[in-house]
Amino acid sequence: MDTTCVSAAERIPPETTAWNRLVEARWxxxxxxxRCRGREPAFRAKRLEWRCRSCRYDFTVTTGTAMHRSKVNAAKWVNAAWLSDLRPAMLARELDVSAPAARRMADALEMTGLPPGEGRLKALMNQPSDRSEALRRRLPATFDTNANPIDGLSRGQRTVLGILRGRIRGTTLSQVAAESRLSEDHARRCLNALAERGFARREKASLPWGYGSRKVVLWSLNLSEDCVSALAYLLPPTPTPQDNTCADRVPPELWSLFWNGASAKDLRLPDDAFFVATTLLDGPDPVARSWALRCLPIDALRRCRDMRGCNTGEIATRIDKAIARRADG
Ligand SMILES: [Zn+2]
Incomplete structure (x- = not known):
């Protein structure tokens, strides 16, 4: 079948037809x-997604293939399999896709090493063995075919569970809401639902605040066996963009660490940054250290790096890393 002389618009079939062709080509x-090669997964038509009955994995027709997470629709990928000119500029024009997308498509098509046609489409839909291996490695060690502990958790609840995982010391409702980009109401509902399932717990705590303390409600993981196995089913944490803007005050929860007569509330950054850096980086509080590494001006960190106490060992390494990371960003 020679379709290279037909215009792209005529060749593009309706999206569902293209999707069916991907399914047939793959399976x-x-x-x-x-992930586990389980057969007859449950199909969720609305999302064009399957859920494995054995390992409860959710997947689509492109999971683990070269098209995984591609923004280009199925129809364009099908058509691309029949194109003979794989120069990215040609793909971009023929299929009306962005230049980066065209480059990615060209790479994937060339990797198959096959001429245009059905065979190339099949090869494209084949999951390379290194990707199957990666998926299988994510199977929890306690793989149980009957129960998936995060089954029935909503997307929001999974997100919130992931946030709690990253905040072992606990976190407040407003922080959860900010990090998950959910409204406070929604975040509260998710937290309550997680608490009901025994994954999260809520406790009143008193945090150092200024020269006194402040009562807050902290949410944290309830590390039951169920919860630990649920965490294994969650996707790995996605790095959250760090807030690299330099602060102009020391946050009140750290004031109590300034013991030597200085009134921490009067300290101003960047003028007092060096003093603040030496106090916090050399001190025992990991939260204070991480705040200092993230928020104090880089100059102050550099000066501090040369001081006794900070010029060797783990703290020296951490300062170097923080400087390098922030210089990049
Ligand atoms: Zn499975």
Whole structure:
């Protein structure tokens, strides 16, 4: 079939047809879970997604393939498999996709090493063995075919669970809301639902605040066996963009660490940054150290790096890393 002389618009079939072709190309003998090879997964038509009945993995037709997470729709990928000119500029024009997308498509098509046609589409839909390996490694060690502890958790609840995982010392409702980008109401509902399932707990705590303390409600993981195995099913944490803007005051929860007569509330940054850096970086509080590394001016960190106490060992390494990371960003 020579389709290279037909215009792209005529060739592009309706999206569902293209999607069916991807499914047939990938699983001619029936859909198989890309993670555990379980058969006959449950199909969720609304999301064009399957859920494995054995390992409860959610997957789509492109999971683990070269098209995984591609923003280009199925129809364009199908058409690309029949194009003979794989120069990215040509792909971009023929399929009306962005230049980066065209480059990625060209790479994937060339990797198959096959001429245009059905064979190339099939090769494109094949999950390379290194990707199957990566997926299988994510199977929890306590893989149990009957129960998935995060089954039934909403997207929001999973996100919130992931945030709690990153905040072992606990966190407040407003921080959860800010980090998850959910409204406070929504975040509260998620936290309560997690508490009901025994994954989260809520406690009153008193935090150092200024020269006194402040009562807050802290949410944290309830590290039951169920909760630990649920965490294994969550996706790995996505790095959250760090707030690198330099502060102009020391946050009140750290004031109590300034013991030597200085009134921490009167300290101003960047003028007092060096003093603040020496106090916090050399001190015992890990939260204070991480705040200092993230928020104090880089100059102050550099000066501090040369001081006794900070010029060797782990703290020296951490300062170097912080400086390097912030210089990049
Ligand atoms: Zn499976």
């Amino acid at each position: 001619p003998a029936g859909v198989v879970c890309p």
